[in-house]
Structure formats: C-alpha cells, structure tokens
Amino acid sequence: MEIRDINEIRSAIKYMDYKPVMLAKFYDIKSLLFKEILENEDYYKVASILPNPGNDNKIVKCVNILDKKYMAGREVVDCTKTPGAIPAEAAEVLKSIRATEDPVSVKLSFGKEMKAEVYMNIPRGNSLTISDMTITPETELTVMNLYNTYYTEGFTLALHFDDFAVAIEPSALDGIKGQGDVFVYAMTKNAIYKDFGSRYFDIAAILKYYRG
Structure with missing residues (x-):
C-alpha cells in the first residue's frame, strides 16, 4: 500500500463518526481499525474508501466488520x-x-x-x-x-x-x-x-x- 493511501486512511479514521459498539468498551477502535486495515487490505476493501476518505458510511462499515470479527463467538x-x-x-x-x-x-x-x-x-x-x-x-x-x-x-x-x-x-x-x-x-x-x-x-x- 502506498504511503499516500496510508495517510488518507489514517485521516479518514481519525475524523470518522460511528455508532458506539460493544468493542469500544475495551479497545481504542480507531487504532485497532487502522492496524486491521493495514494487515488485511482485501478483507476491508480499503480501496472503496479512496480517494474520498471523508466517506463516513464506508468507514462505518469497516467498524461494523471489525466489531463482528472480535465479537464472533461471544454472547x-x-x-x-x-x-x-x-x-x-x-x-x-x-x-x-x-x-x-x-x-x-x-x-x-x-x-x-x-x-x-x-x-x-x-x-x-x-x-x-x-x-x-x-x-x-x-x-x-x-x-x-x-x-x-x-x-x-x-x-x-x-x-x-x-x-x-x-x-x-x-x-x-x-x-x-x-x-x-x-x-x-x-x-x-x-x-x-x-x-x-x-x-x-x-x-x-x-x-x-x-x-x-
């Protein structure tokens, strides 16, 4: 992933607004999401939030995917x-x-x-x-x-x-x-x-x- 893309993703996450998820009680959601995106670009379809990092809806979808991943198997x-x-x-x-x-x-x-x-x-x-x-x-x-x-x-x-x-x-x-x-x-x-x-x-x- 290019540095330009990384910086745009970081900026998009920094200013995103999302509905509270249970995972946020235990983790820094923004840092965790950024780490996950860098490690699994295809899964989160990072390209879909570029070149418009201000598209909150797509960032929120990433948060929902993250929450489902960590909540899997937990009631x-x-x-x-x-x-x-x-x-x-x-x-x-x-x-x-x-x-x-x-x-x-x-x-x-x-x-x-x-x-x-x-x-x-x-x-x-x-x-x-x-x-x-x-x-x-x-x-x-x-x-x-x-x-x-x-x-x-x-x-x-x-x-x-x-x-x-x-x-x-x-x-x-x-x-x-x-x-x-x-x-x-x-x-x-x-x-x-x-x-x-x-x-x-x-x-x-x-x-x-x-x-x-």
Whole structure:
C-alpha cells in the first residue's frame, strides 16, 4: 500500500463518526481499525474508501466488520437483569476498585497488585493504551479531571489480562440525557458481561460529576 493511501486512511479514521459498539468498551477502535486495515487490505476493501476518505458510511462499515470479527463467538450477557453471572476472576478485580475524589479530580485505584494492559479514553479528548502496566494498591488512575472541558461526559477504562478483561464506563440510562449510571463489563473468550458498577464498588464519586 502506498504511503499516500496510508495517510488518507489514517485521516479518514481519525475524523470518522460511528455508532458506539460493544468493542469500544475495551479497545481504542480507531487504532485497532487502522492496524486491521493495514494487515488485511482485501478483507476491508480499503480501496472503496479512496480517494474520498471523508466517506463516513464506508468507514462505518469497516467498524461494523471489525466489531463482528472480535465479537464472533461471544454472547452478550446482561447481568443488570440476571445478577451474578460475571466470572469470579473479573468480579474480584471489580470489587477491588476504589473511586475517590480530591478538589480537582476523580481517581480509581485497585486494592491488589496485578499486571494488565490498560486502555483509557476520555470523551472528546485523548485516549491511551499502556502495555504490561504494573498496578499496585497505591496506583491511582485519574479518570475525571475537573479542569477538562468535558469531564462531566465520563470516561472508559479497560484492563486486559491474559484470559479476560474488565471495563468501567459511566453512561446514560437507556440513552436518556442527564440520567446516568456507572456500568462495568467483563470480556472472556465466550462472552461479554454487563452489570451495574454499584454491585462491586462505591460509585458515588463518579456520579457526583457525571451528567450522562
């Protein structure tokens, strides 16, 4: 693939707008999509988005293909309606979470030592992925900086381990603006689970500032 094409694809993905997919709870969708396109040009029919990188519909189709690929073989289990289904190892991590606030931020810490790949995304802000991060009980991750313009819109934080991943994300209730809750997710080889965060840790510090 020519450098010109790569740059156009990167630009198209950077500015694309797409409907939320479950995969976005755990991964940086834009970076993952770019990597997949470079590795499998024919499958994603990259030529179809060139020379018009602004064609959002074709980019969105690529996102849908990506989501289907990673979700293949995984069922979605809604534990908000069927409590207790989240696997024990994931529940243990979620129950170790502590959400605290200080005058300028809301932070999450974990009451155990572990190694994980950490993915964090701030709406209308930056995202980052840290591989093989050592987390101790003293580690604090700032998930809401009160000096950020859109801090009330929440965050996405995911931790990937060898056999499973967990994610934390405040979001609107049934899409109703201004009415939100904190949800947690667990991903295994065969399923993705969703549950209320309040069943695992005190979410008060997050809900104090989140507006949905």
